[in-house]
Amino acid sequence: MVMQPDERTSERSMPIVLAVSGASAQQLAERSLQLLLENQRHVHLIFSRGAHEVWNAELGVQVPVDPEAQASFWRERLQCDRGVLECHRWNDQAASIASGSVRTRGMVIVPCSMGSVGRIAAGIATDLLERVADVHLKEGRPLVLAPREMPWNLIHLRNLTALAEAGARIAPPIPAWYTQPESLDDMVDFLVVRLFDSLGENLKPIKRWRSDQP
């Protein structure tokens, strides 16, 4: 089916769900949020309970649970007043995006813990993140997971396979060396931009293999 230009425009302006679960590499989540907002995107942000714990343990930062306080926290921390940011409480299963009737462009879970992988693969929705992932699969919308664990055991591999079979895209945060990164920030930007390539976004010019195009 060929989309009409006005349909394509409305598709572009639809919100993106950025979900963050309790795995290492929370810098990827923070940079994702920053680039989405700087690019004037409408973001629904879900922080799992595990993500709150990892921020506390690894970064010594308490991310507020209350949605309004959390939105203010990110605006202040990222020094960005662009885009639209709607934060959700980790266990708010009555949030707008918990229903398939609310349209989105897709959902990215970065980083994604193996706990979240397992529960989503089993169709178990104990919190908002898992419910919204389930909704994206049932509605046939893009669901991209950036699982962070090493090494993967057979259960992880089977769960990831089940998710790929159900239509999710598995995009582990594996850096590229052909870009000759000069810093960790370069690597983080490359990983984040490649992750959102999956949703048809181009959040920032990065070095792409044998290409002058940004």
Ligand SMILES: Cc1cc2nc3c(=O)[nH]c(=O)nc-3n(C[C@H](O)[C@H](O)[C@H](O)COP(=O)(O)O)c2cc1C
């Ligand atoms: C500091 C810290 C780092 C963690 N890193 C990972 C990780 O990289 N991958 C992973 O699968 N779990 C990791 N975990 C364990 C998860 O946070 C834990 O299984 C949690 O219940 C996941 O919940 P969630 O998926 O709802 O966020 C980590 C936990 C802590 C405290």
